[in-house]
Amino acid sequence: MIELFEQDIQLNDRQSSKGNQLKWQGENGVWYKADYTGYEGFVEYMVSCLLEYSSLEKDEYVSYQTEKIHYKYRDYLGCKSVNFLPEGWKIITLERLFDTMKGESLTKNIYHMQDVPERIQYMVEQTEELTGLSGFGAYISKLMTIDALFLNEDRHTHNIAVLLDESDQFHYCPIFDNGASLLSDTIQDYPMNQKIETLTGQVKAKTFCDDFDEQLDAVEELYGRQIQFHYNREIVENVIEKENNYSNEVKDRVYYLVTRQMKKYQYLFC
Numbered sequence: 191m192i193e194l195f196e197q198d199i200q201l202n203d204r205q206s207s208k209g210n211q212l213k214w215q216g217e218n219g220v221w222y223k224a225d226y227t228g229y230e231g232f233v234e235y236m237v238s239c240l241l242e243y244s245s246l247e248k249d250e251y252v253s254y255q256t257e258k259i260h261y262k263y264r265d266y267l268g269c270k271s272v273n274f275l276p277e278g279w280k281i282i283t284l285e286r287l288f289d290t291m292k293g294e295s296l297t298k299n300i301y302h303m304q305d306v307p308e309r310i311q312y313m314v315e316q317t318e319e320l321t322g323l324s325g326f327g328a329y330i331s332k333l334m335t336i337d338a339l340f341l342n343e344d345r346h347t348h349n350i351a352v353l354l355d356e357s358d359q360f361h362y363c364p365i366f367d368n369g370a371s372l373l374s375d376t377i378q379d380y381p382m383n384q385k386i387e388t389l390t391g392q393v394k395a396k397t398f399c400d401d402f403d404e405q406l407d408a409v410e411e412l413y414g415r416q417i418q419f420h421y422n423r424e425i426v427e428n429v430i431e432k433e434n435n436y437s438n439e440v441k442d443r444v445y446y447l448v449t450r451q452m453k454k455y456q457y458l459f460c
Contacts, residue, residue, distance in 0.1 A: 191258040191265070211268075211369075212261065219273035223369070224259050224266035228376035229444075230369030231256050231269035232436045236444055237340050237368040239429045243421035246332070252366035256435045267435055274364050278356040281363060284317060285347040291320050296347045300398065307408045309398045313347075314413075321352055321360035327413035329362060334409045335417050336365065337395060338402040339451050339458065344370035346396045372447045382439060386446060419459050423449055 212224040225231050234254040241251045252271050259266040275281060288296040296316075300309045314327045330350075337345050344367075353361040373380035373389055380389045394400035398408070426448050430441050452459065 191260055212266070214259075214261075215273070216270075220270050221273055222257060222259055222268060222270045224261070224268040227378055228374045228380070229267070229436060229440045230374045231267055232433065232440055232444065233340075233372045233374045234269045234271075234367075234369045235433060236429060236448065237336070237371055240419070240421050240426070240448070241336070241365070243419060243425060245418045246365075250332075250362075250364055252364050256433055258435055269369075271366070274366075275353070276355070279361075280354045281351050282354050282360075283348045283351045284313070287320060287352065288316070288347075292316075300347075306399050306404055307412060310405075310408055310412060313398075317352070323352065323360055323362065327409070328416045331409040331413040331416040333365065334397065334402075334405045335415070335458065336368070337371075337397070338406045339419070339455050340368060340371035341373065341390065341393050341402070341447070341451065342368055342371040343393050343396060350397075372444050382443065386443070386450070390447075390450075415458075417458070421452075421459075423452075426452075 211226040211230065214222045216222055223231065223234070231254075235256045238251060238254045242248075242253075252274055254269045254271045257268055257270045259268050282290075285296050288294050288299070296313065300313060303309045303312065310327075310330065314330055318324060318326050333345060333350065336342065349367055351363045353363050355361060373386070373393070376382050379392070393402075395402045395405055398405050426445060430445055433441070
């Protein structure tokens with residue numbers, strides 16, 4: 191267990207649609223997040239561990255470990271990760287990027303368009319123009335694939351970002367903040383005592399439309415399939431077994447969800 195203090199609290203402009211988790215920056219640049227609506231920390235751990243069994247390079251995503259946190263007389267479950275920002279660099283959400291450089295809301299501009307592929311192309315082309323990055327469509331394809339596979343309901347424009355270095359050059363941001371996946375919100379929307387099949391039908395995407403498969407089909411058509419996975423049930427079991435902080439009830443539910451999604455998207459596995 192790690193004890194954290196008020197001076198370690200970090201304010202966050204990437205607020206989730208369900209509010210802000212408590213976040214701290216501890217010693218040696220380690221970031222901590224406390225669970226807010228359920229088992230977000232366990233999901234961050236699971237998703238990052240399973241991304242190890244994908245075609246992504248190690249520096250394309252953030253690795254998480256679960257952690258017990260003590261803060262102001264209370265104990266929390268949550269997760270930790272090493273700070274991926276080099277000294278002097280900044281993380282800029284796409285919503286803030288558009289507001290700063292164009293004086294416009296990216297979200298409003300996207301949803302003024304009726305067609306999902308048109309929305310995607312607009313975000314990609316405008317982001318490339320503003321940042322000088324190339325291949326942003328491939329990056330978005332990876333994000334939408336991960337979101338569909340793990341049912342991430344919180345990938346709005348405040349939750350997609352780029353990095354800005356000290357010389358004002360932009361870089362790709364590693365994939366992070368997947369805690370709103372796998373029905374982790376057990377307090378507001380996905381209670382533990384409800385049937386999984388009922389709950390999964392209620393999960394909505396938030397990037398270009400509310401349908402994960404529609405988003406995924408569109409990005410694959412526009413930019414190709416950009417990520418493959420090669421984990422199996424045994425690997426999922428081993429990843430879960432190595433975690434020591436969360437209940438068996440949570441672990442059983444996540445195992446069922448992960449293997450269910452593997453079956454649904456089996457074409458993504460090699």
